[in-house]
Amino acid sequence: MRTAAKKTGKLPEAKTREAILLAAIDEFAALGFAGARTENIARNAHVNKAMLHYYYHDKETLYNAVLETLYGSVGEAEDLVKRLSDAPVNSVQHVHIFLKVILQKHGDPRSKSFRCILAWELAAGQNNLKRVAQKYMVPRIKAMTDVIRRGIEAKELRCENPTLAVWSLISQVAFYFMHSETYKGSDIYNELYHNVSQEDLLRFLLRNFISSYAVDPKINADLPPEIARQADELAARMSAPAMPFESSQHN
16 A cells, blocks of 8 residues: 655655655565565665665664654644643543544544555464553543543542453454455445444443443543544644654754
């Protein structure tokens, strides 16, 4: 799957680094770390191998940069994350925001490479994934775990293991999208995927969460209009690869 570099006002160095990263995402998604070749990446990025190694010392350095790009958050979105984290909504509404973001991330067509690289990593023993998970995934899981704990303290939720509850939500979303090709052509594909919108899936997961953990099954799960708008904005930002040099000022 070829991913075209965006036309932006970036300086030449940033454009080159982005082209290399985008080509690397495609190469690692198709062949995994072991099968990927830096010469292929350089050719598809329209640079020579010397230029590739100037920016990324070796294949391992480039692969780690790809993982950071796919898992990292968008820097400019951090203020939005904080505003939504501090929003005056109940714990189930916070879960609604969380589901909206991760569903957009996994459901976006650009996340196909993300899922392919994840599958290669799982098959290869997850050694590289461990470092990235510690840096990005663990803090996000802990933040949502705190949301559930606050919900328990507010007597909105009951849950014996908040961390496991959050992990379960993430796993359901990841597993659902990773297996979209598995059931294509089968008798159950339409009911699983073709007739299910992202909003349908969000509502399904939210209803399951409420039935499993909410003290009051009629707790309000809908988002106020302004909070919903901000959540949609964050979901859109987080679905795209997080290029680490959007504002590069190098010469």
